[in-house]
Amino acid sequence: MKAKKIIIGVFEVVLAMQMTGCKNNIDTSKPVVIDVSVSENDIESKAELTWTELGELKTCEKMRTAVDTVFGNDIVGGVKYGPFYIDKAGNQCTNNTLKVVLGNRYVAEMFATGGNVDIEKVDSSNLGAIESTTDSDEDASTAMTESFNSSLASVYNDLSDSDQSPALFNAYFNLLPDSTPNYFNGGDTLSRAEAMSLVTRATTPVQSLNVSDDFTSAVTGTDYDQYINYAAQQNENSYINTNDKSLTADNFKGAMSRAEFIYLIMNEVYGTDEVQNYDTSKTTLKDCTNAGNLSEELKIADSDRCNGYTLKYSLENVDKGVTEELYKSIAMAADKGIITKETRWNEGITKSEAIEIVVNAFMQYYDEQGYLVNSAEKGSTQALEAAAEALWNKQDQNDMNCTKEEFIADYIKAVSDGMTPEEFEKQIQGKYSIKFAEEQAAKEKQAYLDQIWDENKDKLTCDKDKFIAEYNEFTKDLKPEEISEEKFIEYMVKKYGKPEETKPAPAKENNSNSNSNNGGSSSNSNGGGSSSNNNYTPPANDNNNNNNNNDAPSYTPPSNDNNNNGGGSSNSNSNGGGFEDNGNSGGGSSGGGTSLLPPDFEWGDDPWIDVVD
Known part of the structure; x- marks a missing residue:
């Protein structure tokens, strides 16, 4: 546990002669710091305080397996079932608490008899029918104890005999973190922060906790801030609380006395009214006396910090005993066997003792008042199964995308994980309807x-x-x-697809030299008449154009020449003679026109040769 050093009161009891105007020796306008003796081996710890649903815990695997084996807890379809996982309504529940688990008659009898419960002889309608075996009680008890102790040895290195049971409950139910790995430190004194949180975590399912701003502001600012939300739930049950301003940050981190813890757990289990109405006339305690109404005697009744100063006075005057409020809870616990007659009320409560008192208190209460679970079966899910089947029968089964068995399994898991039956029903259409x-x-x-x-x-x-x-x-x-x-x-x-729009080709600049006649006009003419300059771009990669004379040789004109198509070969101006020439009608070149014949051509040669550029 974290350090709970003996705190020297910052504000001592003030004598009347020093505090003129006070009606007694105590100035309740000043904060009170309560000193409680602590164990010598108390050590500091900053272990993280986690809170996980019982059925989801994976810690201390060997120990958890040993407990589950003995009690019949099992995992089916990823969900924990068994006597540890039945709520007070008899439904399967993974978010269970130590308080409810101890309210299962089967679990209580198993612990009480050391595992000697003959489940075959159980009549679920008659809890009294649970019987212990008669032939091998001792052997069975020894086997259960050895199984648990062996599994705990894999978790802790420091367990005494008196620590075994508290360590088992602490590890399985994740009540308080261990101050150091593999050490239970059962003799460590608990702070008020830890002791109050222990009771909350033993009795409350994992959920979001509401905390008043007044409580938070009163105790915040210590190494125990992570305990505030849990501790706040026990403010009304605690003797030192924020209602009368006794619980401050100093007292929150300070050690809690055994008297206070007994008062706290008895209020939680039996209720404040029943505790304060308890008849102590026949109670005999070895080391504790009833000091009566100390607040009246000290003349601080109804004052702020009344409880703090009353407890402080008792701790400084042990022989005078404790105020009647505390005495009644101590006497009631002793008479019921929850604690011994030697109460050691003024000592700090240790981790091991606190867990033992919590378990004893609930087991005694259920033994007197009756158990929460009216079935001794080992993890029955009959109630959930019946509800799921009734819901299935309401559906159009031809429209369901699952089988009845799958639907029931889904229902049990969802409700066990915290979903309400109403919430499950609302999501049926979206999850299971084929039509939807x-x-x-x-x-x-x-x-x-x-x-x-x-x-x-x-x-x-x-x-x-x-x-x-x-x-x-x-x-x-x-x-x-x-x-x-x-x-x-x-x-x-x-x-x-729509055809792509073709863009017009850009116009070429007319720079070619024209062939002219004697009249000087720039034109290409043949015997049939004159023709103006025409631009033509031949198709790319094709030097053969269709002509009127298919036998004519092909010719690719030089670039930058403008040629008119005549009656002869393509891409040329031809006269009546049919061979290529630029000029007037006649056989030769005239008017300064450029001859397209090869320079070495001689008349008389075959004119239908291929002319190359």
Whole structure:
């Protein structure tokens, strides 16, 4: 545990002669710091205080397995079942508490007899029918004890005989963190922060805890701030509390006395009214006396910090005993066997003692008042199963996407994990209805098709209905994971894509030298008449144009020449003679026109040679 050093009071009891105007020797306007003796081996710890549902705990695996084996706890479908996992209504519950588990008659009898309960002889309608075996009680008890002790040895290195049971409860139910790994430190004195939190964690399912601002502001600012939310739940049950301003940060981190812890747990288990109405006339304690109404005697009744100063006075005057409020809880606990007659009320409460008192108090209460679970069966889920089956029968079973067994298993797990039956019923349609799922899938598909249509419609010639029809046809034989939007759009563009707009070719600048006649005009003419300059770009990579004379040789004119198509070979101006020449009608070159014949051409040669550039 964290350090609980003996605190020297900052504000001592002030004598009347020093405090003129006070009606007694105590100035209750000043904070009180309460000194409680602590164990010598108290050590500091900053262990993290975690809070996890009982059925989800994975710590101390060997010990947990040993306990589950003995009591019949088991995991089915990832959910914990068994006598430790039944709530007070008889339903399976993973978020259970030590308080409720001890209220299971089977569990109580197993602990009380050392595991000697003959479950075969149990009549679930008659809890008194639980019987212990008669032939092998000692052997069974020894086997259970040895199993537990062996498993605890894998967790702790420092257990005394008196620590075994408290350590088992602490480890299985995650009541308080260990100050150092593998050390239980059962003799460490608990601070008020730890002691109050212990009671909350033993009695409260894991949940969000409400804390008043007044409580938080009164105790915050110590190494025990992580305990505030848990401790706050026991403020009303605690003798030193924030209601009369006795509980301050100093007292929150200070050691709690045994008298205070007994008062706290008796109020939690039996209720304050029953405790304060307890008849102590026949009680005999070895080391504790009833000091009566100390607040009246000290003349501080109804004053702020009344409880703090009353307890401080008792701790400084042990022979005079404790105020009657504390005495009644101590006497009641001793008479019921929850503690011994030697109360050691003024000592600090240790970790091991506190856990033992909690267990004893609940077991005694249930033995007197009756158990919470009216069934000795080992982890029955009949109530949940019946509720799940009734809910199943209300459904259109032809519309369910699961079997009855799967539905019941889901119901049990969900309710066990904290979901209410009403919440489970509300989510049935969305989780199990085939029709609902199909409608949702159709809506999602339509939204998807709307989206991809909007993204691609401008490049398609089809309408939306055709688009959707094509999608359905395209995907009808495909599994969902095989559908490719990219491939579908490629398919649609290929089939319905709009033709791309062709841009006009840029005009070429007319820089070619023309062939002229004697008149000086720039034109190419033949015997049939004159023709103006025409620009023509032959098709790329094709030097053969269709001519009127298919036998004519082909010729590719030099670039930058403007040639008119005549009646002879292509890409040339031809006269009546049929061979290539630029000029007037006649056989030769005239008017300064450039001859296209090869420079070494001699008349008389075959004119139908291929002329190359």
